[in-house]
Amino acid sequence: MIFGAILAGGVGSRMNISDMPKQFLPLGDKPIIIHTLEKFILCDRIDEVYVGVHPNWLGHMGDLVDKYIKIHKKHVHVVAGGKDRNSTIMNIIDQIEEDFGARDDNYIITHDSVRPFVSARIINENIDTVLEYQACDTVIPATDTIVTSVDGKKITEIPNRAWMYQGQTPQSFQITLLKQWYAELSEEEKKILTDACKIGVVRGGDVHLVTGEVSNLKITTVPDYKMAQAMLGGNLID
Amino acid sequence: MINYVYQLVSPQVFSVKYEDIRFEDKVIIRPQYMAICHADQRYYLGQRDHAVLQKKLPMALIHECCGKVVFDPTGTWKTGEAVVMIPNVPAEHEKHIYENYAKGSRFLSSGYDGFLREYVDLPADRVVSANGVPLQGAAISEFVSVAVHAVTRMDTIAHPVRKRIGIWGDGSLAFVVANVVRKIFPESQIFIVGKNIRKLVYFSFADETYLADNMPKDLAMDHAFECCGGDGSSYAIDDIIRHINPQGTVLLMGVSENKVAVNTRDVLEKGLTFVGSSRSGRRDFEKALELMRDPTFMQRLEQILYEDKEVSSIDDIHRVFQTDLNTPFKTVFGWNM
Numbered sequence A: 001m002i003f004g005a006i007l008a009g010g011v012g013s014r015m016n017i018s019d020m021p022k023q024f025l026p027l028g029d030k031p032i033i034i035h036t037l038e039k040f041i042l043c044d045r046i047d048e049v050y051v052g053v054h055p056n057w058l059g060h061m062g063d064l065v066d067k068y069i070k071i072h073k074k075h076v077h078v079v080a081g082g083k084d085r086n087s088t089i090m091n092i093i094d095q096i097e098e099d100f101g102a103r104d105d106n107y108i109i110t111h112d113s114v115r116p117f118v119s120a121r122i123i124n125e126n127i128d129t130v131l132e133y134q135a136c137d138t139v140i141p142a143t144d145t146i147v148t149s150v151d152g153k154k155i156t157e158i159p160n161r162a163w164m165y166q167g168q169t170p171q172s173f174q175i176t177l178l179k180q181w182y183a184e185l186s187e188e189e190k191k192i193l194t195d196a197c198k199i200g201v202v203r204g205g206d207v208h209l210v211t212g213e214v215s216n217l218k219i220t221t222v223p224d225y226k227m228a229q230a231m232l233g234g235n236l237i238d
Numbered sequence B: 001m002i003n004y005v006y007q008l009v010s011p012q013v014f015s016v017k018y019e020d021i022r023f024e025d026k027v028i029i030r031p032q033y034m035a036i037c038h039a040d041q042r043y044y045l046g047q048r049d050h051a052v053l054q055k056k057l058p059m060a061l062i063h064e065c066c067g068k069v070v071f072d073p074t075g076t077w078k079t080g081e082a083v084v085m086i087p088n089v090p091a092e093h094e095k096h097i098y099e100n101y102a103k104g105s106r107f108l109s110s111g112y113d114g115f116l117r118e119y120v121d122l123p124a125d126r127v128v129s130a131n132g133v134p135l136q137g138a139a140i141s142e143f144v145s146v147a148v149h150a151v152t153r154m155d156t157i158a159h160p161v162r163k164r165i166g167i168w169g170d171g172s173l174a175f176v177v178a179n180v181v182r183k184i185f186p187e188s189q190i191f192i193v194g195k196n197i198r199k200l201v202y203f204s205f206a207d208e209t210y211l212a213d214n215m216p217k218d219l220a221m222d223h224a225f226e227c228c229g230g231d232g233s234s235y236a237i238d239d240i241i242r243h244i245n246p247q248g249t250v251l252l253m254g255v256s257e258n259k260v261a262v263n264t265r266d267v268l269e270k271g272l273t274f275v276g277s278s279r280s281g282r283r284d285f286e287k288a289l290e291l292m293r294d295p296t297f298m299q300r301l302e303q304i305l306y307e308d309k310e311v312s313s314i315d316d317i318h319r320v321f322q323t324d325l326n327t328p329f330k331t332v333f334g335w336n337m
Helices: A032-042 A055-068 A085-100 A120-133 A175-183 A187-192 A196-202 A222-231 B038-045 B050-056 B141-157 B172-184 B232-243 B264-270 B282-292 B295-302 B314-325
Strands: A002-008 A048-053 A076-080 A107-112 A135-141 A165-174 A208-211 B002-010 B013-020 B027-035 B064-071 B082-085 B120-122 B127-129 B164-168 B189-194 B208-211 B221-226 B244-252 B273-276 B305-311 B330-335
Touching: A002 A032, A002 A085, A032 A048, A032 A055, A032 A107, A032 A120, A048 A055, A048 A085, A055 A076, A076 A085, A085 A107, A085 A175, A085 A196, A107 A120, A107 A175, A120 A135, A120 A165, A120 A208, A135 A196, A165 A175, A165 A196, A165 A208, A175 A196, B013 B314, B027 B082, B038 B314, B064 B141, B127 B282, B141 B172, B141 B221, B141 B244, B141 B273, B141 B282, B164 B172, B164 B232, B172 B189, B172 B221, B172 B295, B221 B232, B232 B244, B232 B264, B244 B264, B282 B295, B305 B314, B314 B330
Parallel strands: A002 A048, A002 A107, A048 A076, A135 A208, B164 B189, B164 B221, B189 B208, B221 B244, B244 B273, B305 B330
Antiparallel strands: A107 A165, A135 A165, B002 B013, B027 B064, B027 B120, B027 B330, B064 B082, B082 B127
16 A cells, blocks of 8 residues: 655744744645645545644644545544654554554655645656655755855865755655664664655665655745745735 | 646746645546647747737646546546546537537637646536547547537538538548548548648548649539648638539638638539538537547547657656657647646
């Protein structure tokens, strides 16, 4: 089976414009997370969609699903997220396996709740790629030159830009493989390795690339939020 | 849900419009295969009048499309069902007027967004089942429905003698009209008049084919279809008036950008009927798909389809429009945007 996993465990601390986590802010006439969720629900190759939210917002998310989701509502499951991104994914996997059993042909398409502009193509290519290679990450080629600096004062290195990409989501995995990678991490590594694909890379696994879109932006800051509203042609909500 | 709409903003320039789809009363369809029409190509290349481009752009092109249903709140269509989309949005029903001619009717991809979108939302009655038709073929259902509409109108209007039917043109429209005529009037003799010998050879199912500059003087027919359009229209109409039998009916189907002079003396003398035929309605789509379920009919149509590689980026959209310029008939392509 193929499972969508919308990651909404954040509490919105970077936005500073609202006490509400950013995924619940309105975009057009519905919350950001609902746009994201609808795109996943509409993909007929995805069997079930799980949403991992901060425990304090479980009730609110449930209300939003009741209020806004008009299609295939029975395939949407809201679960409590963990203390970080990967533990939220693991909580979702636990729930998937409780609901549908653990199988080697289970795959998970994880996605940031604050990337509502994800396209059907990106989701479909994630599914195609994970079915073939067991793990994939969505990226776009870096357009700016990337400069690394270890001390934050002077340049350590300017890597070849042709090799540089910016990571987006979805990130997709064969569930068995991701669990195996995660189980091998020490508690210390779990704190550092916050990106699910990075776990795979550190473990020496192959994580294949799927081409994303510049428009698949992550709404993290106030300017991002304004940009998203402008893209949708709606009124700006400051 | 945020939907991507790929609009032509000026000739050969696409831009993405993001629109919010609401899941209320419309069927949501994921496009799978599309086909390019000459009208799309004229917008893409900027071959329409500047004033027309100013008025109609930006808009999404493409009105020939099939896909699968992903959601239907009306319960008319099952999820996953293969369907064809009707680009005609009729105004209020007027008795005796076909929906495609009704005042106030709209046409998606002519002033309104066509099907070059991530998902398409349409009222349930603007969707027709494509079950039993290969998807690459189903992409040109709209094109076939236009031919069905013209042949239906001829059948309604023309006198009952249909011994010989002449079709002017050797492009995709003539090919499809000829196929529909062959199917609906199996007893009629069909001849084609064209300009390209390499295209005329495709009309193997017609009884006779002629080059326009080498027609027998005594060539005659009871009724005729003009499928040339452009500069060829005036020559075709003139030929038809010269060769058609008295009281014949002429279906005009080709779009000419310029006004055409008509030999009205002979039109009057022969008592001819000229019928303008454009676009199609739901009944024509249903009839078209019924015809396309016949494997022999579909196999003939497939001869004029060129399937380009799948489209998964805006660069690919440019590619298929370029491909279409170099293919003699219809270009179809899979959609993965």
